[in-house]
Amino acid sequence: MRIAQPSATQLASAATLSVPAETGLSADEVATEIAAGRIRPEWSVLAIDESGAVIGRAMWWGRDTTVPIALDVWDVHAQVPDRGSLARALLDAGHEALSRRGVAVPLPHTMRLPNDWRDHATVAAEMHLKTRAAAAAGMTRVNERLQFQWDADRPLPPALGSLVFAPADDDTFVRLFAAAAEGSLDVMTRRELESSSPDELARAEIDYYRACPGERSWWHTAATTDRTVVGVAIPSATPTNRNVGYLAVLPEHRGRGYVDEILAFITRFHAEQGAPRVTATTDAANAPMAAAFRRAGFRCTETRIELEAP
Template sequence: MTLIRIARPDELPALVEYPGDTERNAATREYLGQLLDRKCTRPEWCLVAEGSDGRPSGSVVLWTIPGHEVPLAVVLFEAPEDSPETGIALLDAAAAKARELGATELEHVVDSPAQAPQFQRDPQRRGELLRGARFTVVRDGLRFSHQVSGELPADDPRLDFRSLADLGRQPFIDVLQELLADTADARLAADVQRHGLRRAAELLFEETAELRHEPDWWEIGYDADGTPAVVSLPAENPSVPVIGFVGVIPAHRGKGYAVSVVRRSTRVLAANGATEVRGDCDRANVAMARAFRSAGYENFAARLEFSRPL
């Protein structure tokens, strides 16, 4: 039976090292070092499978938002190619640890193609291991990135933006509720099914608010007729500025506002120092994917989001 244990101090932040793969080793070492420094993880949240030489042959690290004590996801999941049982054991151990710490759900994302800092090679095999550990796919998504350079397009003159600082929370919950009523996002639709429309809107607001943002960044854009048309929730996660959430009210779709609101979120983040902005959407949300591309974003990866109830 493979021994799963907490990584020793001398094994941090390297964990599993791959001979001859200096780019991957350096990137993942730096990434874990940053997670530890930012309190996104703790040394006792870094689990390894011990190889025959006593060194890590596999790893899994619990992750959370800075300042939180309950894990939300696993990162840096590595399993020996010749031992799927070890990979599943690592995921089970991470789930047990997260449950002890108060988590009710644990997430993991698999990006392809493989890239820094996690280098998730062989996504099909990773998916099989996750399913073997009772994770299921909750969203098939696309990831987008925009390198901010030069002057950004002007805001859409048809929209009058008012911020969270001016409006308060309630109008944002109302708009999110209207958007979620016919969302094309599988994960958000599942939240509506599980919690009801109003609570799902509140949870979307609250979960996005966990990311760093300022009240004047978050805005509702009003059409000339005075009704809400778009919502823009840009933010910063621990790694990069992001389009936390954007949406167009159903009554105002077909006017090109999806591109306008992506550009607005981008402008807000750029004005606050962002040089790169990332966003994502469900693959089924064709209109939003088109809006990202039209706003100058590049689809740089696909992302499968997995979740396991605890």
């Protein structure tokens, strides 16, 4: 068995791999990302057995061809005897290859699981196998997130009319992002505040949403009719779907139901532009936000386990 970086043809052929439980992208989704150039041969490693068959893969992903930002596909064939060791070896080989290209590793990885994954022994075992292998490679932080989706055949959440939405400049959004970080239930936000100031975190968020496929012109503040700003609405997009993006209510205005109107604004904004679906993600620990998605007609489609370095 050898682990090596693939040719473009080998990478495309590795889109399909037999694994005991789906914890990531489907074969069609992997093929789409490869065809779009968001998964590239120079960001990937394959494990190939003596017969030339692919028995493992680790493929990193980037929004463009410049640099990868996440480990997107990471799997070991169901019949490999010591699957945990090969999973770790794929990470080590990939990290070495990326480091030679000047990429800081390890990059985060997300496992996509059914919502009842704890009730399925095979899926739970696969999650634990990957969590252990990732931790050995330095990805020791684990966070559970819920993926939600609103579909165009469902009723739109009502526009209540108590808030006014308006565009604003970057300085305003930096100020509001920093203020919204106080008391946030978002696990990543709380972790980032352990080593960054609210202003630094806010500027990083601005940079992140500017890099997303959504338009900067979509960003809005949310204010009461007396012009008191109470929150932020950042409709965004992924490479495949319109997305809720960033939604926040400022600390002093929480608990008054504004989250429902801000979420309704974002959902209706996308729907009015013809989006067939709107996706969103929140931490499993953020029960109030998950409840808001359900009230707005979003359904929980899957659970995501995020692995990353401290």
